[in-house]
Every structure is written in structure tokens, then in C-alpha cells.
Amino acid sequence: MTKKILITGAAGFTGLHACEYFSKKRYHVIGVARKQISDQKWQMEACDLLDKERVYCLFKKHRPDYCLHLAGVNSVAQSWSEPLSAVNINVIGTLHLLEAIRQFNPDCKVVVTGSALSQSDHPYAVSKFFQQKLSLEWGRLFNLSIIVAKPSNLIGPGPSAGIVSVLAEQIVKMEKDKKIEPISISHLENKREFLDVRDAVAAYEILLNKGAIHSTYEIGSGHMNTLDEVTRIYQSLTENELTFLSVNANAENPPDLMDAKKMKELDWQPQFSLIESISHILSYFRVIH
């Protein structure tokens, strides 16, 4: 029987991959985005998660088997300029979703995507901490089937605002313009646990099907890489000679590796190497530019 999955944040980087992935796997996908989007291969609904009544209607109308909650503010800069808005969207938006499920669709299994950030250095991190904690509390208080997924740094083809994509876009622009300029970059030595977004989406499917409710799952590649290593991979994939201008930035505490043991017990393994992901990102920008 076809399972119905409602995916929030469906116009975003991960959301687009998730809609495509679950459609291909023959789920009935309902993508939810703030604004109406047409011409997708899957059903779309427009809904602002801050509009409680609209969220309630969404679940009353569709009663999905699964919900993958990807929507939210994910910009640190925006969270500094509009901190209240970050908390409202990430926490209260999530709560509207959980309340809709509690009241109208209590058998729906939900994956809420949290953040790998372990520190609370900015309002974004604080909002994600609260989102995760509140989701688990709500699940426990009202016996809802809620799982929290904490992915590491997601990369891959598509409209990502992350640094790995920003680099690719600049490299492809130079290829097209036949003009070489140094690329400004900060944090060359800081380490990140990059994970292909498609590996993350596959993990979300496993969690929706087999994850233990009230649990948190960390999802990561198991490898730390510096941006310097990323730039060297880009160099191996373009004929231009790349030069980088290192911009000063505050030193960061290195993040911890995700503990993906529980994911591996569910037979999940990342499929994309860092080189494959980066090569696909470059191809994506070469096609769209």
C-alpha cells in the first residue's frame, strides 16, 4: 500500500532531495513550502507553519502516515538579526505541527531534523536545541511517534547556501567567464563532518520506517575534513588554477564527530564519498549556469 509522507521545507535544499527521493520510492509525497510552487513532480501545498489553523487543516486534509519536518530558519546570520523570528519559526512552527498531529493524526510517525551543533553560540543553535528538546518532550507527554534526527554538515547538488556549494558556484562562474580571480574563504583549517544530503535523506527514510520513537539519532559520515581539503578536491576537478584568499575569522572549537552507531544498527551506511559529492555539486552548477 502506498504510504503518504508530508515533507515540510520542501522548497529547500534537503527538502527538494527528500521529495525526489520519496517520490522515486513510490511514496505519495506532499511537499509543503511557505509559498505555492507549481511544476513539481509531486503534490505541493503552501503553508506557513506559523499559521496554526493552516497547519491543522493540512493534517486534517491529508492525514499522512509519515511527516519529515525539514522546515525552519537555518541561517546563523538571520538568527542574529531576527532572533525572535528564529525561535518562533523553529520552535512554535514545530509545535503547531506536533499539535496538528496530536489532535488530528496521532498515528503519524514524525522525524524532526535537529542540528549537530552542540554549543549555543547563537540564537539559531538555541532555537534548534529547543526544537529538538520540545519535540521529544511532546512525544513523551502525548505518546506521539516522534524521532529526532541530527545530521552533520549536509552537502550535495542543489540550492544549498553552504560554503561547499558557494565555492563550486564561484569556480563554475570563473570557468564560464574565462576569468580567474582569487576566492575569499575563511576557516580553511576548521574541520567539518560533511555528509551527502542524499545519504541523510536515505537515513530519514530508515528512521521513519524502523526508528525507535522518543529517540535521537545522529547521522554523519564518520570523517572530518577541512575546507582546505575541499578546495584541493575542487582543484583536481577544474582546469583553472584556483587561488584562495584566506579571510580572518574567529577560531572555532572543532565539532565532535556524530555518533552514527544507532544508524548503522539500522543498516544505514553513507553511499557518497566526499569526492563524489563535490563532483556532483560542480556538475550541478555547470548545468544550471
Place this chain on the structure above:
Amino acid sequence: MTKKILITGAAGFTGLHACEYFSKKRYHVIGVARKQISDQKWQMEACDLLDKERVYCLFKKHRPDYCLHLAGVNSVAQSWSEPLSAVNINVIGTLHLLEAIRQFNPDCKVVVTGSALSQSDHPYAVSKFFQQKLSLEWGRLFNLSIIVAKPSNLIGPGPSAGIVSVLAEQIVKMEKDKKIEPISISHLENKREFLDVRDAVAAYEILLNKGAIHSTYEIGSGHMNTLDEVTRIYQSLTENELTFLSVNANAENPPDLMDAKKMKELDWQPQFSLIESISHILSYFRVIH
């Protein structure tokens, strides 16, 4: 120089005591309640904390030196029937207040009153946990002067919905009606750390003046008493023969005693014994009935 203090929840049990206390101590008191209240000896403003713009106006207009934030949902039953509303009022209402202070009145010193509840057994406790944690995070992120106070079980004369007041009201009603009926009561053996509301308000003043910002202070009497002991005190203060009908209720885990060491280092000591508090509660109901 007269210090200006804005007190939210000014129509509530603790709020009324706080307004009276700070007025007597010659602070300029601005009491804030959801609905307009006249005939108070102090200035009152009507403001729903969920109305962000109204909250901003309040702080732009008054720019208080201190803010004592007492407003919020404090009913466990209401938090079960309207969980979203409990989180909205306690968390987002508080955030509106902190945002007003951050933007228009960053030197204001704030005491946010949390809850002694250490478990998250109901939406009320969850909302109070988030309120406290978010207040401290906001203070730290934006360098605001925020202190969290965690009082134990407050009792005292005035419009309290707590069990100690409910008992007094029934006892006084029997005195007036000259009719004796058994009083239903649950949790006779459960222990509570009762503290007089006036002692708590005195502690809040000390915290506003001398408390260390970004800190949490527990405020308690240091004594655990059962409701059975409370009923025996009531018996000693009324001429009627009291009988109690013990109603079954789920057994509770006994709460921990508050750790008031940090308060004592600021020279705070409770002034009211349990017998004094109970005797004043009884007098309060004898006068108003």
C-alpha cells in the same frame, strides 16, 4: 533616587504581594496585567505578553530599572487542555519581554520566576523549563542582566489557587455557614516545601539589587511538610471539628528541597513560619467572606 520596577502578572497572587511590597519600599511600581485594573495604589498597565508590539511599547514608554516577570500560565490542568497556549504564554511571552529589553532597555535588570519542578510530567513543567533555559540563553547571547529565581511552593494570604488556600476557604465557609462537612483532599502524605509568598517577594528584591546575572537562585524555606501537618495546624486555629476525606490520587515522587544556599549568602532568610502563614491565610478568608 527612586527606582522604577515593572512587575508582570500584577493581578496574580504573587504579583499583588510584589506590587504592594515594592510600593511600600518606595519603588515606582508599574504593575502589568492582561486586563486594565483600576483602584490600585500603584500604576497599572494592561498588556497581553503575546502582543509583541504592546510589550515593546511598554518598555519604550517606561524604561524601568528592574523587571520582575511573574506572568504566565501556572495551572497544570490548563496546560493539559491547552498545551500550546501554555508554551506560547510562558515561552514566547517571556521572549517578547526579553526582546523588548534587548532592543529598548538593555540595562534593565530582570528576575524571571521559574518553577521548582524538576520533572517534566506535564506541559506546564515543560513550558517552565523552556522559559528558564531560554531566559538564561538570551541573557548570555545578548549580554542582558537576567536572573532566574526558582521558588518552592508559595503560600500566603491573597487570591491563591493552591491547596493550602483552598482548604482555608472551605474552613472559613463552614465557620460562616455554621455547617460542618468533610473536606475532600488528596495527597495528604505528599510533602511540599511551603514558603510564604512575602518571603519570596523579599528574595526577588534582593536578587534585583544584588543577584549575579546569568545565575539561577533556588528559594525555599528549607522545611518539608505534609498536607496532613497543614490540616492539623488549621484544626488548631478553628473551633470546628475538621474531618477530611482522603481522595485517591497518583502517588508523587517527593520533590527535592530547594538549595537556598546562594540566597542565604545574600543575607536572605524566610521571616514567616508555616503557622504564621497559615494563620494569615485564614484571617484573609475570614475578612473577605
